[in-house]
Amino acid sequence: MEPEQRFTPLPRHLQFRIGLTLGLALMLAIGFIGYVLYARGFFQATQALTLVAENAQGVSIGDDVSFAGFPVGTVKRISLGEDGRARIDVEVPLKDARWLRASSVFTLERGLFGGASIKAYTGNLRDAPLPGGAVRPVLRGDTSEEIPRLVASVRGILDNVDQLTSTGGNLQAGIANLRVVTERAAGKQGAVGALLGEEEAHKLVNTLERTNALLSSLNELVDRAGGLVTKTEQRVLSPGGVLDGTEQAVVQVNAILGDVRDMLKRADGVLADAEQVSGNAKAATKDLAALRSEVDANVRKISGLIDEINRKWPFERKNDIRLP
Amino acid sequence: MNTPQALLNWLRAWGRAGRFALVGGAAVLSPSSYTPISRSVSVKQIYFTAYQVLPAYVFFATLLGLVVAHITVAVMRSFGLTQYALELVFRALVLEVAPILTALFVALRSGAAISTEIALMQVSGELEEMRRRSIDPFEREFVPRIVGVAFAMASLTILGSALMLLLAYVAMYGILPWGFEAYTRAIALVFDPLAIAGFALKCFVFGILVAMIPIAAGLDATREIKSAPVAVMGGMVRLFSALAFVEIMSLAVKYA
Numbered sequence: 009m010e011p012e013q014r015f016t017p018l019p020r021h022l023q024f025r026i027g028l029t030l031g032l033a034l035m036l037a038i039g040f041i042g043y044v045l046y047a048r049g050f051f052q053a054t055q056a057l058t059l060v061a062e063n064a065q066g067v068s069i070g071d072d073v074s075f076a077g078f079p080v081g082t083v084k085r086i087s088l089g090e091d092g093r094a095r096i097d098v099e100v101p102l103k104d105a106r107w108l109r110a111s112s113v114f115t116l117e118r119g120l121f122g123g124a125s126i127k128a129y130t131g132n133l134r135d136a137p138l139p140g141g142a143v144r145p146v147l148r149g150d151t152s153e154e155i156p157r158l159v160a161s162v163r164g165i166l167d168n169v170d171q172l173t174s175t176g177g178n179l180q181a182g183i184a185n186l187r188v189v190t191e192r193a194a195g196k197q198g199a200v201g202a203l204l205g206e207e208e209a210h211k212l213v214n215t216l217e218r219t220n221a222l223l224s225s226l227n228e229l230v231d232r233a234g235g236l237v238t239k240t241e242q243r244v245l246s247p248g249g250v251l252d253g254t255e256q257a258v259v260q261v262n263a264i265l266g267d268v269r270d271m272l273k274r275a276d277g278v279l280a281d282a283e284q285v286s287g288n289a290k291a292a293t294k295d296l297a298a299l300r301s302e303v304d305a306n307v308r309k310i311s312g313l314i315d316e317i318n319r320k321w322p323f324e325r326k327n328d329i330r331l332p
Numbered sequence: 333m334n335t336p337q338a339l340l341n342w343l344r345a346w347g348r349a350g351r352f353a354l355v356g357g358a359a360v361l362s363p364s365s366y367t368p369i370s371r372s373v374s375v376k377q378i379y380f381t382a383y384q385v386l387p388a389y390v391f392f393a394t395l396l397g398l399v400v401a402h403i404t405v406a407v408m409r410s411f412g413l414t415q416y417a418l419e420l421v422f423r424a425l426v427l428e429v430a431p432i433l434t435a436l437f438v439a440l441r442s443g444a445a446i447s448t449e450i451a452l453m454q455v456s457g458e459l460e461e462m463r464r465r466s467i468d469p470f471e472r473e474f475v476p477r478i479v480g481v482a483f484a485m486a487s488l489t490i491l492g493s494a495l496m497l498l499l500a501y502v503a504m505y506g507i508l509p510w511g512f513e514a515y516t517r518a519i520a521l522v523f524d525p526l527a528i529a530g531f532a533l534k535c536f537v538f539g540i541l542v543a544m545i546p547i548a549a550g551l552d553a554t555r556e557i558k559s560a561p562v563a564v565m566g567g568m569v570r571l572f573s574a575l576a577f578v579e580i581m582s583l584a585v586k587y588a
Contacts, residue, residue, distance in 0.1 A: 017372045018379055026378050029386065033487030036494045044528065047520035070521050079517060 064094030066124030109135035352548035377480025401503035450550025
């Protein structure tokens with residue numbers, strides 16, 4: 009059997025299909041190479057950008073530089089510069105370069121796992137565009153580096169809290185002081201004592217007591233004056249008698265009584281003020297001083313008035329007024 | 333048969349395969365091997381090795397690619413590592429699985445057949461006859477088969493890889509075009525010139541192994557009919573170990 013005769017070639021249409029299969033494979037291979045070239049930016053113009061970092065750990069060639077979560081550049085080269093800082097050379101396709109401006113900030117973040125990610129932030133997209141070949145510093149945020157730092161600061165905070173809450177700590181002392189204040193507020197002089205201190209509260213209480221006494225003696229005086237008036241009505245009512253002067257005096261007394269009432273109201277106000285924890289102790293003391301001086305002035309006026317009454321009053325010779 | 337003898341036989345078999353590869357390579361490279369008949373045999377070989385198996389191969393590659401890509405993407409998604417899913421699929425499925433899958437497919441489908449055919453030629457004395465008639469068996473029988481298997485391997489690997497690239501896209505983004513940019517970036521990341529060159533080299537070595545070892549094993553047969561199964565079996569074992577060795581070496585070079 010001759011090999012030449014034994015051999016039967018394939019029919020034409022099958023040969024054609026085999027050619028088609030091989031051609032398809034060839035075209036796929038060429039197409040894929042072209043696609044890879046396109047993917048790797050072979051056909052697009054790029055501009056260079058160099059990022060300078062303290063530490064380029066985790067960055068690898070081919071990493072993306074992302075803007076708003078979209079990659080706008082690719083790391084092409086990482087080298088250690090003369091100044092001991094890492095230089096990350098990035099290629100930015102020109103069509104994406106518009107996202108990067110002269111004022112853009114670059115950060116290098118490293119998660120717990122996976123590589124580092126370089127991100128660009130542009131605050132103002134109307135700034136001047138980033139020039140080609142620009143060199144920019146990159147801020148580094150490293151989770152795995154941050155954790156020890158974070159733990160250290162948390163420990164510091166815990167120490168502080170510990171100090172605050174320990175016996176003899178600031179918080180304890182503060183609470184002790186607060187307790188003294190509340191005790192004083194609950195004590196004899198109440199909130200006033202707590203606010204003004206013992207001495208001032210004492211003075212205030214004294215003043216109030218004196219005012220009360222003064223009022224009671226004024227009452228007495230007015231009663232007496234009333235009695236005298238009824239008793240001597242007729243004599244007094246005589247025209248050209250003492251009545252004219254006395255009327256004036258009574259009006260004055262009324263005015264003074266009004267003053268005193270006002271004053272007491274104000275004292276009430278002062279008390280209310282004092283009771284308010286938020287009240288200003290200083291203002292209260294100032295008010296008290298003014299009040300005291302007014303009380304003094306009124307007392308002086310009253311004694312002057314009584315002197316005058318006594319002068320005009322023919323049958324009463326006692327010319328002093330007892331003050332509390 | 334004691335162990336040193338077995339070892340010696342094993343080494344001899346490898347030596348014969350290596351020698352055949354050298355001679356076969358030289359024959360493939362010499363233009364005189366390419367006659368109209370040898371071209372015709374080559375086309376026939378491609379028909380058997382690539383065209384006939386194409387539907388089964390495409391089905392198998394699609395099934396495997398779909399399952400592996402889908403599992404990878406789903407797992408990566410559940411771990412929140414979606415950005416690495418495509419890279420992983422490319423590296424595992426396209427760069428590693430597609431070539432070895434093709435090599436195994438061709439070895440099973442055609443390697444065994446070629447080995448048996450050559451062994452039977454040896455048994456029947458057909459090759460002897462050829463040599464007696466001063467027809468070079470390399471030119472007439474071996475080179476067309478080597479070339480045919482090599483072409484078939486190349487085209488099947490390319491088709492399978494392209495299919496798996498497509499499946500990776502579908503598994504990741506569905507059949508919508510919106511993932512194209514991200515996909516392109518992943519392609520750019522994985523397929524650097526070195527990776528492509530390594531891939532091509534690996535496929536080339538696979539092609540040589542799948543084309544050469546079965547023929548060399550077939551030549552191990554003698555005029556005894558019982559020697560044929562032994563020769564074919566030895567050849568297939570050698571082929572699988574060689575493929576595994578190359579794959580492991582390529583992984584070691586790439587990732588170790």
